[in-house]
Amino acid sequence: MVKFKTVRGMRDLLPDEARAMRYVEGVARDLAESYGYEEVITPVVESYELLSAKVGEEIRKRMYAFIDLGRRKVALRPEFTASIARLVVATLRNKPKPLRLFCIGSLYRYDEPQLGRYREFWQSNYELIGSKEPEADMEVLALTDELLRRLRIRGYQFKVGHVGILRGILEQEGIKEVEQNYVMQLLDKKDYVKALEFVKSLGVSERCVEALKGAFEARGDRPLDALKPFKALLKGYDAALLALDNLMDVLNLASESGLKLNVFVEAGFARGLEYYTGMIFEPFVPELNVALGGGGRYDRLIELFGGEPTPAVGVAHGIDRIVLAMRKQGILPMVKERLSVAVVPIDEGLKALAFKVASALREAGARVEVEILGRSVSRALQDADRRGLVYAVLIAPDELRSGEVVLRDMRKREQRTVKLEDLTKEVGLA
């Protein structure tokens, strides 16, 4: 009887899934290197106060929070940016800007489990710290695009917006930050009706309501066409206008630089994280209805954590979602397997030699499994066959007397004796 299971929402990745995960991880790390993002590793357990500061209500209430044995209130990180901002303030404050930092690892949220969503999940995360220029926003868009291209994912779009538009309008109407946050949470869930009702209940001007409605409608895959008519509604909302111009600068730069980003702009786009201050985006596969990550600009977080005012922009990619998308698109790469060999000593006294032979084959690059169950040759070969091994090497006293072993080609079901010293050559590895 099975006594223990994984905790609900957690899961094991079996070899095929683990291989896919590690493949994406490798591509993400390689990308980081080619863009000059240096890897750091921050802890899974952080102070609750740090992690909850600007993460947004939705995630905050789903954090794995607890009291540790030293009576500290801690939590498992639900995202990376708070940890990176802490690191920048506490340890890297005197490093010249820009800083480009990469990290990758597991994150924890007590969400309702569903296909492709678990309570433990993995992200690769890139933070570009120290530039307020549109080039920086553009760079995180570009590297996300390149990651997805390198993985050969098809048909993805970039949903792009700018937090400064909506917040600019609301701010100018004198709406407090906590209420702004609530509006953003509603919009993150696409609950436009409830968001408008709430804003109206705060007694905002008719112009404000029109501007917000305009924002919700200003969307489409021809960004400049979608945004231009909306601009007229923002007259007098100076901060919102600046935000809109900034968004257009980023998108112009992207189109001029030959990136060919497939952009879907949404002036009313919001994300759950509260630290965003500027451009935000999500790479999205409409065909699969799945976001593969998300990112944006957060110019005030580092200052809030006690550092110098420091503009920053970053992106996180959901590795689980990416693997799922690749599986659905049938593009998970076949990993090139090493040549696989079973080594079977046919009597007790030959075990030690079997280890020596295995060692030499491994050194030449093979994957080698020594028979360790003491089974008969026929049982061992049957098992090697079932495992799909390519060769079996049988070590037997008779052949050994003339310095030979039996090499069996498992697929051709043929065997022949070969000189022990020629073995790596005979299997094609020397």
Add this chain to the structure above:
Amino acid sequence: MVKFKTVRGMRDLLPDEARAMRYVEGVARDLAESYGYEEVITPVVESYELLSAKVGEEIRKRMYAFIDLGRRKVALRPEFTASIARLVVATLRNKPKPLRLFCIGSLYRYDEPQLGRYREFWQSNYELIGSKEPEADMEVLALTDELLRRLRIRGYQFKVGHVGILRGILEQEGIKEVEQNYVMQLLDKKDYVKALEFVKSLGVSERCVEALKGAFEARGDRPLDALKPFKALLKGYDAALLALDNLMDVLNLASESGLKLNVFVEAGFARGLEYYTGMIFEPFVPELNVALGGGGRYDRLIELFGGEPTPAVGVAHGIDRIVLAMRKQGILPMVKERLSVAVVPIDEGLKALAFKVASALREAGARVEVEILGRSVSRALQDADRRGLVYAVLIAPDELRSGEVVLRDMRKREQRTVKLEDLTKEVGLA
């Protein structure tokens, strides 16, 4: 003012440290492949009941345990073997044996922080499931030896013992498992005096006390010499004698197979984990007084978790300790860096082109940082110099008119104009 710090005992790995970690991880994964161990990824959060079952009192009381939002008692894993045994019982029970499984990741124990010991730490872990033969014990010793050799660690020893010797003696004296566990905990801390006092207090025979004293003295780097005289003291303790013979079989096999393991045998050696039933070992660097991992045989854990009776043996390597040892021995490898290039557009209108140039250089294998602060050329070059970049590419309108850019060799402090289309060749990448 720095507002947030890492939680006590947790730490950030900065780029140099992260690089070292990932290097060891890569070698460990490569080793797993060459021995046919398939990677699985199990969750950090598991049920408390699972993790605490056989982990031993010392670790149990230092686990990060808490109640999740669904009122489940959970904990952060303090070691991997319980999770792997759960996986084998729940998911892999019908897979043919032997199973060879590899995993790597972070673990959590509320230990007192000290040099090289943190509350979050990393291990690479190998489990060989389904064989009771000495070849299997030998295989985990061999792969540990090969890992340390591949990493070029010098002067390590294998401290080797066998849990069955002491437990065999105590069992035959009618000592209950919980009291045996207490004795093993004391021995794990090298508290031989207290262990003997405790055993005496249980009213054991004089012969038993002599056998235990003999076990504590049976130690040395010539295993057979150390164990032979001790064997006489075990007369009548049948299970202990079988255990001793098993240990000698493993050590004989190791020496015959040409492994040249540097073994230090200790008949009184104990480890904290309660699931061990047979041979146990620790790779150890005397010069640095540090254990680099630990492993052993656990033939009853899978059955205890509800599976068929299944012999198993495994090993975990402490990656943090290994990195520390490599640092102290001066053998952390220099990672071959990509060619690093700064791309600097010298006016606004050239930003988009800078991205295109960067993209082409990255495709050719370079690490490229685009100027994203809008700085003057001299400031940008100063910064590229400080970062140790090898080349800077200056994109300026005059040169561009004839299809050229300025390529500056940062180390020679020389610059010349080159054709844009020849750029990758000019930096030596085409």
